[in-house]
Amino acid sequence: MLIVQKYGGSSVANAERIKRVAGRVAGVKSEGHDVVVVVSAMGDTTDELIDLVNSISDSPAEREMDMILSTGEQVSIGLLAMAVQNHGLGAISMTGPQAGIQTDRVHTKARIKDIQCDRIKEELASGKVVIVAGFQGINRYGDITTLGRGGSDTTAVALAAALNADVCEIYTDVDGVYTTDPRVVRDAKKLDFITYDEMLELAHLGAQVLHPRSVECAKMYNIKLHVRSSFNNNPGTIVKEAGNMEKKLVVTGVAHDLQVAKFGLFDVPDRPGIAYTIFSALAEEHINVDMIIQSAMRNEVNDISFTIAATDLKRVQSVMKMIKDKVGFSGFTWDDNMAKVSVVGAGMVSNPGVAAMIFEALSSQNINLEMISTSEIKVSCIIKASQAEIAVKALHDKFKMAEL
Amino acid sequence: MLIVQKYGGSSVANAERIKRVAGRVAGVKSEGHDVVVVVSAMGDTTDELIDLVNSISDSPAEREMDMILSTGEQVSIGLLAMAVQNHGLGAISMTGPQAGIQTDRVHTKARIKDIQCDRIKEELASGKVVIVAGFQGINRYGDITTLGRGGSDTTAVALAAALNADVCEIYTDVDGVYTTDPRVVRDAKKLDFITYDEMLELAHLGAQVLHPRSVECAKMYNIKLHVRSSFNNNPGTIVKEAGNMEKKLVVTGVAHDLQVAKFGLFDVPDRPGIAYTIFSALAEEHINVDMIIQSAMRNEVNDISFTIAATDLKRVQSVMKMIKDKVGFSGFTWDDNMAKVSVVGAGMVSNPGVAAMIFEALSSQNINLEMISTSEIKVSCIIKASQAEIAVKALHDKFKMAEL
Numbered sequence: 001m002l003i004v005q006k007y008g009g010s011s012v013a014n015a016e017r018i019k020r021v022a023g024r025v026a027g028v029k030s031e032g033h034d035v036v037v038v039v040s041a042m043g044d045t046t047d048e049l050i051d052l053v054n055s056i057s058d059s060p061a062e063r064e065m066d067m068i069l070s071t072g073e074q075v076s077i078g079l080l081a082m083a084v085q086n087h088g089l090g091a092i093s094m095t096g097p098q099a100g101i102q103t104d105r106v107h108t109k110a111r112i113k114d115i116q117c118d119r120i121k122e123e124l125a126s127g128k129v130v131i132v133a134g135f136q137g138i139n140r141y142g143d144i145t146t147l148g149r150g151g152s153d154t155t156a157v158a159l160a161a162a163l164n165a166d167v168c169e170i171y172t173d174v175d176g177v178y179t180t181d182p183r184v185v186r187d188a189k190k191l192d193f194i195t196y197d198e199m200l201e202l203a204h205l206g207a208q209v210l211h212p213r214s215v216e217c218a219k220m221y222n223i224k225l226h227v228r229s230s231f232n233n234n235p236g237t238i239v240k241e242a243g244n245m246e247k248k249l250v251v252t253g254v255a256h257d258l259q260v261a262k263f264g265l266f267d268v269p270d271r272p273g274i275a276y277t278i279f280s281a282l283a284e285e286h287i288n289v290d291m292i293i294q295s296a297m298r299n300e301v302n303d304i305s306f307t308i309a310a311t312d313l314k315r316v317q318s319v320m321k322m323i324k325d326k327v328g329f330s331g332f333t334w335d336d337n338m339a340k341v342s343v344v345g346a347g348m349v350s351n352p353g354v355a356a357m358i359f360e361a362l363s364s365q366n367i368n369l370e371m372i373s374t375s376e377i378k379v380s381c382i383i384k385a386s387q388a389e390i391a392v393k394a395l396h397d398k399f400k401m402a403e404l
Numbered sequence: 405m406l407i408v409q410k411y412g413g414s415s416v417a418n419a420e421r422i423k424r425v426a427g428r429v430a431g432v433k434s435e436g437h438d439v440v441v442v443v444s445a446m447g448d449t450t451d452e453l454i455d456l457v458n459s460i461s462d463s464p465a466e467r468e469m470d471m472i473l474s475t476g477e478q479v480s481i482g483l484l485a486m487a488v489q490n491h492g493l494g495a496i497s498m499t500g501p502q503a504g505i506q507t508d509r510v511h512t513k514a515r516i517k518d519i520q521c522d523r524i525k526e527e528l529a530s531g532k533v534v535i536v537a538g539f540q541g542i543n544r545y546g547d548i549t550t551l552g553r554g555g556s557d558t559t560a561v562a563l564a565a566a567l568n569a570d571v572c573e574i575y576t577d578v579d580g581v582y583t584t585d586p587r588v589v590r591d592a593k594k595l596d597f598i599t600y601d602e603m604l605e606l607a608h609l610g611a612q613v614l615h616p617r618s619v620e621c622a623k624m625y626n627i628k629l630h631v632r633s634s635f636n637n638n639p640g641t642i643v644k645e646a647g648n649m650e651k652k653l654v655v656t657g658v659a660h661d662l663q664v665a666k667f668g669l670f671d672v673p674d675r676p677g678i679a680y681t682i683f684s685a686l687a688e689e690h691i692n693v694d695m696i697i698q699s700a701m702r703n704e705v706n707d708i709s710f711t712i713a714a715t716d717l718k719r720v721q722s723v724m725k726m727i728k729d730k731v732g733f734s735g736f737t738w739d740d741n742m743a744k745v746s747v748v749g750a751g752m753v754s755n756p757g758v759a760a761m762i763f764e765a766l767s768s769q770n771i772n773l774e775m776i777s778t779s780e781i782k783v784s785c786i787i788k789a790s791q792a793e794i795a796v797k798a799l800h801d802k803f804k805m806a807e808l
Contacts (some may be wrong), residue, residue, distance in 0.1 A: 015459035049479065055419035057486040064489075067497050068482035071475035075453070078472035085468075093471050098546055119546070142502055142523070290788040 001166040002124075003028060004040040006134065006156035010173045011230040012076050013043030021171075021230060022083035025129055029089055034124045036163065038134045038156040040082055041072025046258045062107035066136075069108075070096070073133035073152075081131050090128035093119070096136030097144065101155065104138035105282070109148035109286055110137060111213075112155075115162040132159060149209020152183040157214040161221035168223050170210060171230035176237030177202065177209055178256035179401035184392050187402035191252065192235075195242040198252045199225075201344040201378040242346060251345035251354065251399045256388050260290075261336035262312040262370065265320070268303040268329040281323050287312045290340070291373045291382065304329075307371065307382060310336045338370070339388035343395055355379050361398035365390050378379065405570040406528075407432060410442040410538065414577045415634040416480050421761045423633060424788050425575075426487035429533055433493055438528045439530030441568065442538045442560040443484055445476025466511035470540075473512075474500070477537035477556075478587075494532040498524070500540030500547035501548060505559065507541035513552035513690055514541060515617075516559075519566040519591035536563060554615020561618040565625035572627050572797040574614060575634035577638070580641030581606065581613055583805035584658035591806035595656065596639075599646040602656045603629075607783040619643065646750060655749035655758065655803045660792050664742040664772065665714040669740050670722070671705040671734035678731060685727050691716045694744070694787065695777045708733075711775065711786060714740045742774070743792035746784040747799055759783050769794050 005025065012018050021039075029035050053060050084091035100116030114218055123130050124302050126187065134152025134158035139145050147154055153170060160168035174182065175190050182188040193200075196219035203212040209227055216224050218239065226234025268274060275294075282289055290307045313336050320332050341362075348354045358379050362369060367390065371382040383391055396402070409429065416422050425441075432629050433439050453472050481497035488495035506521030527534050538556025543549050551558055557574060562574035576580050578586070579594050581603065586592040598606075600623035607616040613631055622629050622643065632640025672678060679698075688694055694711045712720055717740050726735050745766075752758045766773060771794065775786040787795055800806070 013454070016459060023771070052419070052483065053486065056422060056483050057490055060486045061489055064482040064485045064497055067485075067499075068479050071478045074475045074478075075472050078468040079456065079460050081468045081471075082457065082464045085465055086461055093468055093472075095548075144499075226788070 001038070002034045004036045004038065004156050004160040004163065004165045004168045004170060006169065007150055007171045007230055008152065008173070009040040009043050009045070010061065011171050012039055012080065015079075018042075018076070018079050018083050019086075022080060022087060024230070025080075026087035026089055026327060029129055035129050036120065036124070036159055036165070037131045038152055038159060038363055039131060040134050040152040040274065041075060042076050042079075043327045045072040045075070061116060063143060065363075066107045066144050069146050070136040070144045070351055073135055077131045077133045083127075083163050084131070089384075090126070090202065091131060092123050092128050093131045093133070095133045096140035096155070099130075099132045099159070100341060101137035101158070103139055103145045103147070103376075104114050105139045105143075105145070106144075106286060107140065110139065110145035111142060112158045114148070115158060115171075117159070117162050117239070120159075138249055147213075150213060152215060153211045153214035157217045157225070159220075160223045161217065165223070167226055168218065169226045169228060170214075171228060172209055173229065173231065174209065175229045175232070175234050176227050177239070177253070179252065179404060180203040180392055180396050181256065184256070184389050185396045188396065189402055189404050191237050191404070193238050193240065194240060194252060195346050197242070197377055198240045198344050201342065201375070202253050202255045205209055227322055250347035250351050251343055251401065252404075253344050253402065254392050254395045255398075256341045256360065256392050257340045257345065258385050258388060260307055260338040260340050260382065260385075261313045262305060262307050262338045263313075263316055263320075263334045264303060264305045264328045264332060264384065266303055266331045266333075268304050268327065270300050270302055275304070277323065277327055281319050282308075282316065285315055285319055287315060287319070291371050291380070293371055305371065307338065307340070328399045333343075337385045338382055339385040339391075340380050340382055341391045341395065342378050343399070348377050357398055358395065360395045361377050365394050367391050367394075405801070406438045406440070408440045408442065408560050408564040408567065408569045408572045409575060410556055410573065410589075411444065411575045411634055412556065412577070413444040413447050413449070414795065415575050416443055416484065418484075420445075422480070422483050423490075426484060426491060428634070429488055430491035430493055432486075433533055436552035439533050440524065440528070440563055440569070441484065441533065441535045441635075442556055442563060443477060443480045443535060444538050444556040446480050448535060449476040449639045450477070467547060470511045470548050473550050474537070474548045477539055481535045481537045484532075488535070495535060496527050496532050497535045499537045500559070501542035503534075503536045503563070505541035505562070507543055507549045507551070508546070509543045509547075510690065511547075511549055511708070514543065514549035516541060516562045517552070519562060521563070521566050524563075524567065541628040551617075554617060557613065557615045558621060560790065561621045561625075561627055561629070561729065564627045569627070572622065573630045573632060574618075575632060576613055577633065577635065578613065579636070579638050580631050581635045581643070581657070583656065583808060584796055584800050585660065588660070588793050589658075589800045592800065593806055593808050595808070597644065598656055599641050599750050600643060601646075602748050602750050603643045605779070606657050606659045614643075615759050617656070629711055644752050654726055654751035654755050655747055655805065656808075657748050658796050658799045658803075658805065659746045660796050661744045662789050662792060663714040664711055664744050664786065664789075665717045665720075665738055665740035666709060666711050666742045667717075667720055667724075668707060668709045668737045669709055669733045670736065672708050673732045674704050674706055679708070681727065681731055682750070683710075685723050686712075686720065687753075689719055689723055691719055695775050695784070697775055709775070711742065711744070741789045742786055743789040743795075744784050744786055745792055745799065746782050747803070748782045750781050752781050752783075761802055762799060765798045766795055767799050771795050771798075786803050
């Protein structure tokens with residue numbers, strides 16, 4: 001088998017943990033498998049580098065940011081290669097550029113365009129364990145790019161696709177994918193299987209265990225994901241196509257995201273193309289807008305509300321200042337103490353009562369819903385961040401997820 | 405003018421110092437010059453990375469070592485580029501590989517073979533300050549190499565040669581090149597000028613201010629070096645061809661090197677090719693041997709002594725163990741508490757009394773000479789490390805260098 005493994009920052013946070021990961025890698029290799037390992041930066045390295053940058057500049061150039069941040073993974077791949085070599089095995093580290101990971105030119109949130117994996121294949125063929133830096137690639141100018149949050153997951157899945165791997169194992173500090181955050185709800189239950197679509201919704205909705213881009217990529221190339229703990233040998237959660245699942249759950253999980261900000265524009269003129277002007281200005285800055293609500297028309301002007309990641313708040317403020325006169329709205333407001341709570345399940349589409357149960361569970365706790373958005377397999381609600389934990393517990397109970 | 409500047413680790417040790425370097429760079433740029441800046445890793449970064457490596461492996465693979473060590477400069481170039489941009493100037497950082505610095509394949513002490521500086525020229529032409537990572541390059545396999553001690557000086561001089569720069573300024577924490585170490589002899593005097601050959605001898609002999617490889621390269625391409633302080637605007641020391649010097653000094657400086665180990669082999673058979681066997685085994689391991697002394701022959705066997713850098717001691721021991729039976733010597737001994745004290749001067753060759761003055765100065769302090777080596781412009785003596793400071797002071801006084 002060809003196995004791609006990905007270890008996150010907490011799995012390689014210090015020398016002892018790196019040695020433990022090396023032991024696990026060596027074990028798999030000595031069973032006769034080919035192994036490609038993708039690693040993140042050690043523990044808090046990335047945050048420390050960001051602090052260093054902030055000590056120099058308030059508005060650092062993103063190209064230089066990538067130059068600096070990419071060093072975190074470059075250190076951990078070198079150390080892990082040494083630790084694997086200590087087991088008497090051949091091992092070689094590769095930066096994203098060396099591994100042939102070609103991206104678009106967007107710094108700090110680049111997307112992978114192609115992987116030229118000739119050298120990885122050569123090194124595997126010569127019997128080596130190949131250790132690749134997650135989170136990074138190279139653009140067509142020869143500049144180092146980084147893939148943004150969850151980038152190492154994406155690197156692992158994209159490599160698994162490019163190499164036609166049998167499985168992509170995502171090692172993390174929890175045992176797998178849970179019905180909800182076990183730190184919030186103590187009887188949250190680990191799922192044995194989940195479909196790509198369910199995982200995608202959960203990931204989008206704030207479940208930290210996998211980044212949505214990596215799940216999208218896995219779905220697109222039909223890569224079997226195995227989300228499991230790097231601290232034990234328990235089987236984790238398999239993410240795959242729905243076909244082979246034993247039963248289709250109505251509701252699979254509850255996700256919550258505390259990094260949500262709500263933004264409101266007052267008195268936006270009701271002209272064709274106005275929404276396009278507003279949201280294309282945000283898109284140009286690579287700001288993702290989640291939900292959008294337009295109030296009922298009053299006197300040829302509307303109020304428009306939308307939600308964004310709280311970390312983008314400052315950049316949205318400056319975009320809105322810039323386009324205020326051009327668009328002609330009268331002012332804006334925001335609240336960055338919001339949360340999104342979501343219920344996900346592939347069986348939801350054939351069970352029309354789910355939304356009603358959600359609203360009942362939340363209103364019984366006096367939780368006000370500020371925005372609602374639904375898809376075939378999820379219902380998301382924007383609420384006050386201070387009520388997020390109560391909401392998650394109420395929903396987990398309502399759908400009896402501990403008994404799944 | 406096109407100016408290449410090099411700043412060492414202490415000049416960029418923290419955010420404040422990086423900002424100060426950026427101010428200096430911005431000043432030169434705004435005078436209308438083109439500027440290429442070569443930087444080392446911040447302060448103790450390299451040592452910290454080495455500690456991290458030692459926590460993983462006793463005998464780390466050198467390729468992986470380079471992968472890890474090269475990150476230190478990658479961080480400092482990014483930070484300096486940001487700091488220069490804060491002055492409203494265009495600036496771009498480049499790793500050694502991005503700057504086109506191609507080396508041989510020897511990891512941890514690679515030598516530069518060629519520099520493809522098309523991209524640097526493009527960025528200069530577009531008005532940017534180009535900031536290049538010192539100490540690193542890329543080999544023909546696409547692997548990152550490092551240049552070993554003093555590598556950033558070599559990067560700077562090689563870039564100055566490849567770009568045909570008008571001057572290469574080496575910024576350091578002292579005001580220039582001194583007649584001897586000012587920390588040892590308080591009335592050491594800063595030299596306004598020194599020839600390449602004198603500087604080369606001083607650098608080889610332990611003066612820390614410039615690495616000998618960079619001086620060799622400067623001499624070969626006739627690059628004017630300006631060694632000066634990054635903490636003030638005082639003129640430093642110009643290193644150039646002898647031609648234009650105002651006067652040729654008999655003696656220019658006294659250097660000392662405390663990192664010297666002496667190694668002795670007993671009863672080496674007196675066969676042709678024996679010395680070759682011994683010293684080629686060391687050369688294969690890239691260990692530099694400095695002085696070699698062979699005792700007078702006794703009964704068809706000789707004792708052979710040689711000196712090496714103290715940091716190579718362990719590796720020499722293992723080489724000697726390996727070749728002991730093949731060569732047939734009876735045993736070996738070593739002493740790593742040795743020092744080399746040297747007197748350098750381009751005028752020495754026409755002043756035959758210099759060596760005698762040296763021996764007189766040292767014997768007056770009861771210092772025993774264990775080995776002696778001379779060239780046209782220097783005399784070096786191996787003595788006990790504990791006597792090095794007394795020796796330097798005595799020689800500095802003897803040649804009245806404070807009055808130069």
